[in-house]
Amino acid sequence: MxxxxxVAIMGATGAVGAQFIKILEERNFPIIEVKLxxxxxxxxxxxxxxGKEHPVEVLTHQSFKGIDLVLSSAGAxxxxxxxxSAVKAGAVCVDNSSAFRMDRDVPLVVPEVNSEAISLxxxxxxxxxxxxxxxxxxxxPLHNVSKIERIVVSTYQSVSGAGQKKVLELASxxxxxxxxxxxxxxxxxxxxxxxxNEFPYQIAYNLIPHIDVFLENSYTKEExxxxxxxxKIMGDESIAITATCVRVPVFYAHAESVNIQTRDKITAExxxxxxxxxxxxxxxxxxxxxxxxxxxxxxxxxxxxxxxxIREDESIENGLNLWIVSDNLRKGAALNAIQIAExxxxxxxx
Amino acid sequence: MxxxxxVAIMGATGAVGAQFIKILEERNFPIIEVKLxxxxxxxxxxxxxxGKEHPVEVLTHQSFKGIDLVLSSAGAxxxxxxxxSAVKAGAVCVDNSSAFRMDRDVPLVVPEVNSEAISLxxxxxxxxxxxxxxxxxxxxPLHNVSKIERIVVSTYQSVSGAGQKKVLELASxxxxxxxxxxxxxxxxxxxxxxxxNEFPYQIAYNLIPHIDVFLENSYTKEExxxxxxxxKIMGDESIAITATCVRVPVFYAHAESVNIQTRDKITAExxxxxxxxxxxxxxxxxxxxxxxxxxxxxxxxxxxxxxxxIREDESIENGLNLWIVSDNLRKGAALNAIQIAExxxxxxxx
Numbered sequence: 001m002x003x004x005x006x007v008a009i010m011g012a013t014g015a016v017g018a019q020f021i022k023i024l025e026e027r028n029f030p031i032i033e034v035k036l037x038x039x040x041x042x043x044x045x046x047x048x049x050x051g052k053e054h055p056v057e058v059l060t061h062q063s064f065k066g067i068d069l070v071l072s073s074a075g076a077x078x079x080x081x082x083x084x085s086a087v088k089a090g091a092v093c094v095d096n097s098s099a100f101r102m103d104r105d106v107p108l109v110v111p112e113v114n115s116e117a118i119s120l121x122x123x124x125x126x127x128x129x130x131x132x133x134x135x136x137x138x139x140x141p142l143h144n145v146s147k148i149e150r151i152v153v154s155t156y157q158s159v160s161g162a163g164q165k166k167v168l169e170l171a172s173x174x175x176x177x178x179x180x181x182x183x184x185x186x187x188x189x190x191x192x193x194x195x196x197n198e199f200p201y202q203i204a205y206n207l208i209p210h211i212d213v214f215l216e217n218s219y220t221k222e223e224x225x226x227x228x229x230x231x232k233i234m235g236d237e238s239i240a241i242t243a244t245c246v247r248v249p250v251f252y253a254h255a256e257s258v259n260i261q262t263r264d265k266i267t268a269e270x271x272x273x274x275x276x277x278x279x280x281x282x283x284x285x286x287x288x289x290x291x292x293x294x295x296x297x298x299x300x301x302x303x304x305x306x307x308x309x310i311r312e313d314e315s316i317e318n319g320l321n322l323w324i325v326s327d328n329l330r331k332g333a334a335l336n337a338i339q340i341a342e343x344x345x346x347x348x349x350x
Numbered sequence: 351m352x353x354x355x356x357v358a359i360m361g362a363t364g365a366v367g368a369q370f371i372k373i374l375e376e377r378n379f380p381i382i383e384v385k386l387x388x389x390x391x392x393x394x395x396x397x398x399x400x401g402k403e404h405p406v407e408v409l410t411h412q413s414f415k416g417i418d419l420v421l422s423s424a425g426a427x428x429x430x431x432x433x434x435s436a437v438k439a440g441a442v443c444v445d446n447s448s449a450f451r452m453d454r455d456v457p458l459v460v461p462e463v464n465s466e467a468i469s470l471x472x473x474x475x476x477x478x479x480x481x482x483x484x485x486x487x488x489x490x491p492l493h494n495v496s497k498i499e500r501i502v503v504s505t506y507q508s509v510s511g512a513g514q515k516k517v518l519e520l521a522s523x524x525x526x527x528x529x530x531x532x533x534x535x536x537x538x539x540x541x542x543x544x545x546x547n548e549f550p551y552q553i554a555y556n557l558i559p560h561i562d563v564f565l566e567n568s569y570t571k572e573e574x575x576x577x578x579x580x581x582k583i584m585g586d587e588s589i590a591i592t593a594t595c596v597r598v599p600v601f602y603a604h605a606e607s608v609n610i611q612t613r614d615k616i617t618a619e620x621x622x623x624x625x626x627x628x629x630x631x632x633x634x635x636x637x638x639x640x641x642x643x644x645x646x647x648x649x650x651x652x653x654x655x656x657x658x659x660i661r662e663d664e665s666i667e668n669g670l671n672l673w674i675v676s677d678n679l680r681k682g683a684a685l686n687a688i689q690i691a692e693x694x695x696x697x698x699x700x
Binding site: 150151152154156167168170171174175177178179183184186187189190200201202205206207208209210214217218219227240241242244246248249250251252255257259268287288290292293294295296297300301308309310311312313314315316319321323325 | 500501502504506517518520521524525527528529533534536537539540550551552555556557558559560564567568569577590591592594596598599600601602605607609618637638640642643644645646647650651658659660661662663664665666669671673675
């Protein structure tokens with residue numbers, strides 16, 4: 001039995017890449033070799049891992065020799081191009097991009113929901129989209145009690161979900177506006193066009209109802225990911241889902257307002273009991289003491305999927321409203337991928 | 351026939367009060383006397399109206415002698431205390447507070463929806479809650495084509511909806527954070543407890559799923575206002591409505607993600623045609639050129655209710671998703687109240 005694994009990180013210099021490194025360290029993932037891969041642009045950079053400096057190497061088809069595990073977050077195009085070479089070299093790949101998620105042959109896994117699918121892999125295991133992961137962690141325990149018939153979800157997604165450059169753009173727009181004495185006045189908190197480079201419009205003090213590209217049906221790809229991926233992970237193609245995805249001026253952690261309709265009644269009290277015991281979920285639901293989850297206070301930098309504001313929906317017979325918050329770079333990306341690897345190798349990190 | 355009206359503004363120094371003054375000027379509302387009323391705290395302040403300085407007077411039960419119209423936005427307690435005196439003195443009151451909205455005897459009016467209710471008033475006409483107004487302006491034209499059976503709404507509400515002090519708190523928190531060189535880092539954009547005075551938690555870079563007080567059923571009063579007021583304005587108690595209301599770090603204009611189910615099918619194309627011609631609505635719905643409404647770019651400081659992201663909801667037979675944006679201080683408060691007065695007096699300001 002190996003004492004540890006040879007791990008390659010694709011996209012090591014990105015926002016999720018940084019979280020891969022941080023979380024592998026935090027959890028003492030058994031590693032005997034780490035290989036940090038990125039594009040030519042990042043070649044020569046150095047990254048500290050477990051106290052030692054590691055060079056960033058340029059990603060090539062030859063990068064995977066001797067590698068056991070690839071943690072990949074370098075975008076769908078690079079995953080499509082390079083992961084087949086990694087598989088050929090004998091590695092197992094946990095891919096954070098959308099490249100393979102809907103492939104029949106590729107398990108799409110959230111360990112709290114469908115860890116049993118991991119063993120069916122043929123070299124690639126897909127990590128779902130951030131907004132999907134936190135939703136299914138919170139909803140699957142309810143689905144197990146009474147089938148979820150329909151989901152209506154509206155998201156409040158932080159800028160870090162779009163990458164490190166977007167994080168810096170929000171910070172830089174906010175900084176420019178803050179230097180004005182009357183930034184709070186009507187019409188006084190717009191930045192110049194030259195300060196808008198990453199998002200299609202200013203994100204500071206704004207809401208942009210547009211994440212990923214628009215599709216033929218007027219939904220965005222992000223919205224359809226939530227529909228299609230949630231069904232695949234929960235193993236139930238009959239769940240009716242509709243989503244509206246919105247970018248908000250928050251740095252880290254996504255929030256979701258979720259309305260569900262179940263086959264049989266689940267009371268708010270039952271839902272609180274079920275979710276209070278559910279794996280990966282942390283319940284914060286005490287209105288009387290202003291107890292509800294928030295991105296800044298709860299989600300940012302933590303591991304759980306936080307659920308609160310659980311209310312029986314009085315507009316239908318078997319409905320519930322929930323408010324779900326989780327760190328999109330951690331449980332929504334790097335942490336979930338590493339949990340997949342832990343499950344694959346039978347590593348317990350509790 | 352009078353050449354104009356004697357108008358008293360209650361809460362003249364507040365966020366909505368300032369908008370009353372601005373919009374009365376913009377629309378050349380026929381005024382022969384204006385009386386600016388506020389609490390003892392603001393006594394002695396001066397406010398410019400139509401180029402002339404007016405003193406702010408302390409609100410008393412004697413303030414309404416000779417007044418034709420009271421525009422009131424001084425909170426529910428003051429409305430309850432003082433508006434009966436105004437009515438007794440012969441004034442008609444348009445009240446922006448929640449004090450009288452659900453009274454059987456008080457019309458609750460959005461002129462684009464139920465202007466016919468205005469004539470039933472007995473001295474007080476209630477102005478609905480900001481988030482309700484923009485929702486019904488957008489939904490009523492669809493309801494007229496095919497009855498709306500159910501509404502699931504999640505809001506994204508700006509800080510100005512909670513008053514001018516909240517606006518300043520967001521600005522001051524953001525300013526403090528902006529002075530840090532690494533404000534964008536995980537855990538680096540929290541302010542001190544002493545900088546949190548208006549909202550229960552930090553609002554800069556955060557989301558607070560809590561507007562107005564919590565009720566017995568775990569909903570907030572804001573959420574139940576959307577349910578009860580929308581039914582009363584649309585004149586249909588059978589519409590099933592469920593709401594989740596969230597405060598977001600935006601200064602002005604609220605947004606809403608709204609899912610509706612209608613009795614008969616309305617296609618997205620039909621909805622665009624209906625809303626393209628609807629009173630008070632401005633359609634911005636061209637995904638191919640990133641056309642959708644946003645608070646900063648469209649809502650802030652303008653009069654329309656903006657609608658976009660219209661999509662057929664594929665999860666049910668007769669469903670639609672919409673994204674609705676409007677200035678909560680204007681159409682959501684002061685403008686709607688002034689439009690009620692215009693309708694009452696048969697004034698056309700177009």
